[in-house]
Amino acid sequence: MKAKITLKDIARELEVSISTVSKALKNSEEISRDTKEKVQAFAKLYNYKPNNIAISLKNKRTKNIGVVIPDIVHHFFTTVIRGIEKYANARGYNVIVCLSEESFDKEVINMEMLANGSIDGFIMSLSSQTQEKGDYNHLKEVTEQGIPVVLFDRITHEVDCDKVIIDDELGAYQATKKFIEQGKKKIALITTDDYLSVSQARTKGYRKALEESSIGIDESMILKLPSMEMDEKAIKTFLNSKEPDAVLCVNEIFAVYSMRLVQEKGLRIPEDISFIGFTDGVLSKYANPSLTVVAQHGEKMGEVSAKMLIDKVESEAEEETYQTKILEPTLVIRDSIAH
Amino acid sequence: MKAKITLKDIARELEVSISTVSKALKNSEEISRDTKEKVQAFAKLYNYKPNNIAISLKNKRTKNIGVVIPDIVHHFFTTVIRGIEKYANARGYNVIVCLSEESFDKEVINMEMLANGSIDGFIMSLSSQTQEKGDYNHLKEVTEQGIPVVLFDRITHEVDCDKVIIDDELGAYQATKKFIEQGKKKIALITTDDYLSVSQARTKGYRKALEESSIGIDESMILKLPSMEMDEKAIKTFLNSKEPDAVLCVNEIFAVYSMRLVQEKGLRIPEDISFIGFTDGVLSKYANPSLTVVAQHGEKMGEVSAKMLIDKVESEAEEETYQTKILEPTLVIRDSIAH
DNA sequence: TATTAACACGAAACCGTTTTCGTAATATAT
DNA sequence: ATATATTACGAAAACGGTTTCGTGTTAATA
Incomplete structure (x- = not known):
């Protein structure tokens, strides 16, 4: 040795x-x-x-960035990490990944662990518990210490920092509009409780499209699940009782599972009922029929977040100016709707 | 501030x-x-x-572990990371994730970046290019410097270090045997080139089961794709020409895509043709029909790897004794085979 | 009363770098 | 020959901690 x-x-x-x-x-x-x-x-x-550590101590720069996300076994977050990693690496930074597992406490602990010199800045997406609780003091403390933070996807407006989101409202709006254009009348939405910033925005887009149309909103056509966890029974009951001819789902899993259910009942997709989901993951691509989705461009999002963060880290100026980048979603047309 | x-x-x-x-x-x-x-x-x-950095410099321990994997947008690796992260975090360690993207050069660069004091040890899975090339000098250098390394899943026997694998051979053997027990006669294998250690082991298990049976091996029933990338055309041609009544695939995607193909031809699953894949991911669960798979227990694997690494990092003794842990795979029975 | 032990604290080295500043030795200018 | 500039290097501080060892003050013991 x-x-x-x-x-x-x-x-x-x-x-x-x-x-x-x-x-x-x-x-x-x-x-x-x-x-x-x-x-x-x-x-x-x-x-x-x-020795990297000695250099870090000397110039108070670690060349590490901390990424705190709710979950990693989730296609969207995974692609974001990839985007962050690629970009950060190209600029000589390493990525420390921490999982909050949707828990407020873990999020706080992780941030505290990293905030004591281990990293130059944070890129994060809020845990559902944090959004539900509405407590952002851990974020505020960090930013007050002068550590740059970039929030992506699951954000809050209560913290002053850079943000990157996709226009979830627009995505849902476009998807719903697509249904309307195709002559669908009973358009359902399967979403989660409103405390999740993304669900809220998507619901808004859905409503907007329907309000602009002659159809209008039927509140009973909206199923709000308590979390991103699958609730097979709730979905089944909902679909059986409401019998929609089009369903917009806030993720892939809800959509693919719903497709299975209606197929078992003998309905044809997309003739009898159409589906659109969010997240362009492996599931959508290989589902049968393949699922039309609102693509969130996770990798791009990661890249943009990393760029914003590193630029801020490396800028001498202590500008207290923050920006919010809004990425446009794209509708990826597949066989779950007519085309 | x-x-x-x-x-x-x-x-x-x-x-x-x-x-x-x-x-x-x-x-x-x-x-x-x-x-x-x-x-x-x-x-x-x-x-x-x-300040963490100051402490690291003082006691020459960073409480960081480096994880180098080929890809993160892949369910298996994702679950392994989760396992590593959970375990490491519980013991006060942070996880730095680096992606080799199946490239030898990136693997080398990443390791060099981290080996200069940033981490206390490595957990890694080899890039396909590294396995193809058979060059492990970057690993040897690191271990010679006294930095502990744990190799998982895609390993090599040419480096002396701890290793964690699942018994891929056994998994393939059990799956193939299942087909045989169910009276299948034309059992195909869709795999990748042998330089990937896991594909090799799986092919071996497949062969063993067939050799032990009265069926024997028909080399033409084995499709070797050049990489883990989907090659839709090759699979289509293969299935059409060989018309198997059972197919074992080295991953989920090959299996789910193959199921689609035969369904389009009007075959019934599992009556006319059965499928088993590797990796118990989201795809298998929500495929239609749901896919029977050899579960690799990625999270467990990550946990075990992290435990081995941290134990070694924290042990004072400079024992030069390495172990290889072999985890047992499990067959998760779903609707793509009779039951 | 002289000696020793216990207590409470500070100086300084150390981890591995970077960087400023001082200086001996040489070279150039006057 | 003297003053000044240049060259080539070293000492030391700094980053933020930990830890060993030394020491002045007080309290206990002989």
Whole structure:
């Protein structure tokens, strides 16, 4: 086992000072040709690499960014992480991932753990419990300490920081409109409780489209599930009693499961009933029939978030100016609707 | 913006030395009751938290573990990360995730980036390019430096380190045997090239089951795709020409897509043709019919890997003894086979 | 009263870098 | 020959902690 070599080791071997070694390795003009060559050769030979921790301590920059998300076993968050990771890596940053598992307490603990020097900034999406509780003090504390934060997807307006969201309202609006254009009359919505910022926005878009049409809103055509967890029974009862001819779902799973249910009843998709979901994941693509979805462009979102964060981290200026980027969703047409 | 407070700040305010503050906060017996109370109260008031980086530098422990995986938009890896994250977090560690994206170079760069003090150990799964190339020098260098490594799922025997795998051979063997017991005669295998350690093991299990039976092996019933990427055309051609009555696939996607193909041809699943895949993901559960799979217990795998790594990191002893844990797969019976 | 022990604290080294500043030795200008 | 500039390097502080060891003050013991 050959342990890592340090500047001190090189200095001792070559009988020069640590400062000289440090400067020589940085090709400083201050050091003579001879010495530089000697030091560099030695360093290369023993594969010297500066210690990241020491450098972090010195310049108070870790080149790490903390990502706190509710769940990782979820296609959307996964793609966001990928986007963040790719972009951050290209700029020399590493990504520390923490999972809140939809728990307020875990979110707080994770942030506290990272906020003590481990990272240069946060990218995060709020846990459902946090949104339900409406308590954002952990975020405020962090921003007050001067640590930059970028909130994505599940955001709150109560914290001053950069934000990246997709226009969920627009996505739902477009999807609902599509149904209307195709002559659907009984358009249902399967969503979750309103405390989730995204569900709220999607419901708004759905309502807007219906209000603008001659159909109007029938509150009983909206099923609000308590969380993103599947509730098979509730969906079954709902679909059987309301018999919609089109269903908009706030995620893939609700949609794919619903499709199964109506298929078992002998309905044809999309002739008798059409479906649109949110999240362009593997499920939509390989479902039978394939599912039309409002694509959220997670990877792009991650990329944009990472760029915003790193730009802020690296900007000297202490501008207290925050922006919210709104990404446009796209309707990915597949076989669950007519086309 | 209230910046973080340091020991020095407290010492200055309270007119004591830094050492006294440090000891007081650790409740050292050396410090008087009075002083301790004073210091602790002050620290609490100003919300003092020690700087992680400084501590890392001092005791040469970062409490970070590096996870290097080929891809994150993949259910299996995602569950492994979750397992790692949960376990590591419970023991006070953070997880730095790096993606090799199946590239050898990225794998090397990522490891080098992390190996210079950023982490206490690695948990990784090899990129396909690394396995294809058979070059493991980056792993050897790291282990020689005394950094513990745990390899999971996609491993190599050429590196001395701890390993965690599931018994892929057994999984494939059991699945194939299931087909045989159910009277299937034309049992196909859709896999990828052998350089992937897992594909190789699965193919071996498939062969073993057939060899033990009266059916024997028909090489033409094995489709080897060049990578984990979907190749719709190749699968279509294969299924049409070979007309199997049972298909074992090395992942979910191949299986679900294959099911679609035969359904379009009017075949009934599982009566005319049965399917079993690997990976118990969201796709299998919500496919139509739902897919029987060999579950790989990714979360368990992550947990076990994390435990092995952290135990090694925290053990003083420099034992040069490595173990390989083999987890048992489970067959999750769903509607794509008779039952 | 002299000696010793216990107590409470501070100085300083250390972890591995970077960077400022001071200075001896040499080179150039006057 | 003297003053000044340049070159090439080292000492030391700093980042924010932990920890060892030394020491002045008081209290207990002989």
